[in-house]
Amino acid sequence: MITYLICKCHAYESKLLPRGMILELASLSKLEEFIEALSTTVYGQSLSEARSVWDVETALTEIFVDRLSTLLRFSPENVKEFLIQYYRRFEVQNLIRIMRMKLAHEPVETIEEIIIPSERLGGMDLDPFMRARDFSEFISLLSGTVYKKISKMEVENPLILENMLRWIYYSGVFDKISKIPRDDRPDVVKILGVELDLHNLRVWMLPVLYGYDKRLAESLLIDNPAGKSKRLLMELRSVEDFLEEFPRYRVFIEALMRREEWRAEIEHFKILKDEVDRRRISKYINFFYVLKYILDCEVEYRNLRSIAISIHHNLPVDVRRGLLILPRA
């Protein structure tokens, strides 16, 4: 059964847009041209109705979620369990967005517009959260979910709550590692470790770069069983220490040092993509390839979204191309 899923991923992979086409799309000057260029691809039908950049984003999100949810249909029970937990990252992203909007007292209609349909990825129904009267009700609703720890917390800073959601998510993913084939576990753990390293690095640089409270930054760190430990990270005091300890993340750290958060965001995905692509051949017929396909889908989604928005902002072509997550040459 898992072989079937891997084969499906190989088949689906051929439907991903080639690098050349992504670069071509990035050089278009109008959103209409962008929609037209994608009309013969899998995006064609969904984008045919799109009139604004917001419509394009919504259509791209739909296709992305479709692609991920399809994988659940072909997954054996164990793998499905892992994938559902892995996909909870989008649920967490949604919960964070809802939480922020509740704090800003935004109406349900506005919140509905910015939500990724994570229920289709095996996530919980977010409707009650969106309809919560206020922030307190939103927090109390979490008591009946896997995120119940948050409902018992009494913290004022929402950043800590966001972090707690992420912490619960990663704990859950590490717990479900046993559901995937034994051979793939170290590689999947390694990728999760890189993700957490990058998150923790960014958080721990907050006091150095932006004068954030060290205790707050400490509470925003997430335990990383597959990377640098919190204790080790907390011993790093300067940018030089960071560069020495994480030489592979030099470009990421340098982007943060230049306060180019947008570039750091791109580097984050480039590092993950490099990490996954490095195992591409050796893991050709393993579950790891499914994870590679999921990441490729997300990268394509982000690249297309980035192109659409940068066309909307009329950014120069070279800048647009610089925003793409493409494997390093």
Added chain:
Amino acid sequence: MSLTGVRYTKGFLLDLKRRLEFIKDAHDLLEMKRDQLMIELRKALERFKELRRKVEDEAEEVYRELSLLHSTLGSADLETYSAYLKGRMEVKMIPRSVIGVVIPMLREIHIPDYTNLYPPQIIPLAEKTSTLMKDLAKLAELEAYIENLAEDLRKTNIRVNALEKVVIPSYEETVRRIQGVLDDEMLEEIIRLKQIKEILMRGRTA
């Protein structure tokens, strides 16, 4: 323009001359004020040009950062980031007088703090926007200052011109006229006295 209620007396002439001196002093003072206003206005315009260029550069940078962040994070995330901001931008204004011109001064500009509150992704944009807002407020203050200064300069100029071209010449003209009349009267008086003297002399010899 001619003065009304003119009396052709020595007392009135003296009073008029005293008033003319006062008006001339006032004219000199207003001229000095006008020059000073011109200097202030020129300086303020220089500062305005500089600040405006700075604000334009900052606004461009903010828009660039916003576009890049929007492209990277997407609309939904970007929209939700601003929700954590507590408080609003507040500006307190007090009127202040500079060389007699009342100008609005920004006493304090309060920008909501975002430290320890925002996720890292959004901080550079928040920092840049915050600086832009502060400088925009300063630019507005300077603009109001220049407007008031220019208006006062215009009024002062009208006053100086009115004194120079109308009031002072009419006073001088009136003084000259009274002086002329008084001189004529005095000459008349002398001739009259001479004639009386002649009549008296003729009476004695006869």
